[in-house]
Amino acid sequence: MPRECSHQQCSFHELLIYPEPAVVSHALDYFGNPVTFLTLQEPHDALTMTANSTIEVRALETPAPHDTPAWEEVRDHLRQDLSRTGLEAYQYVFDSPYISPVPGVMPYALASFPAGRPLLEAVCDLNQRIYGDFTYDPRATSVGTPLSDVLRDRRGVCQDFAHFEIACLRALGLA
Numbered sequence: 001m002p003r004e005c006s007h008q009q010c011s012f013h014e015l016l017i018y019p020e021p022a023v024v025s026h027a028l029d030y031f032g033n034p035v036t037f038l039t040l041q042e043p044h045d046a047l048t049m050t051a052n053s054t055i056e057v058r059a060l061e062t063p064a065p066h067d068t069p070a071w072e073e074v075r076d077h078l079r080q081d082l083s084r085t086g087l088e089a090y091q092y093v094f095d096s097p098y099i100s101p102v103p104g105v106m107p108y109a110l111a112s113f114p115a116g117r118p119l120l121e122a123v124c125d126l127n128q129r130i131y132g133d134f135t136y137d138p139r140a141t142s143v144g145t146p147l148s149d150v151l152r153d154r155r156g157v158c159q160d161f162a163h164f165e166i167a168c169l170r171a172l173g174l175a
Contacts (some may be wrong), residue, residue, distance in 0.1 A: 001034035012054040019044050065121035074119050075173040092175035099167045102111045109168035
């Protein structure tokens with residue numbers, strides 16, 4: 001089922017399953033998304049699932065990049081915010097299987113994040129620098145290519161560039 005949030009409301013949702021499951025239950029996953037678990041206990045040659053939803057989506061207001069707080073202020077607030085939302089965001093500061101500390105990432109990131117620069121302005125600058133400094137090359141990497149190779153060769157695909165940007169933000173203590 002689509003997740004409801006401040007800019008998205010689900011007014012109708014149905015999940016059609018054939019063959020009909022013996023057991024169906026609903027829960028929220030780790031991220032707060034509604035999920036459906038089902039059990040099929042009879043032999044079957046095919047499984048068909050159709051989800052129909054009606055969703056109202058409202059545009060998000062994007063702040064002007066220069067009107068956002070300084071990046072250090074956001075980083076420091078994130079470290080101290082013990083609210084549910086703050087803790088949910090803070091988990092994205094830490095290493096993950098595809099993104100761990102790599103020499104050279106911090107200096108690259110700092111070029112876009114001088115002291116006092118508004119966060120969104122800095123992030124937009126980082127996006128533009130990655131776009132300009134790296135070459136899209138689908139033959140240059142695979143799903144297991146280390147981030148250090150992407151930084152060294154400055155070549156890769158969208159997932160490499162996304163992982164590199166996340167590494168830059170994490171190196172600065174940002175989620």
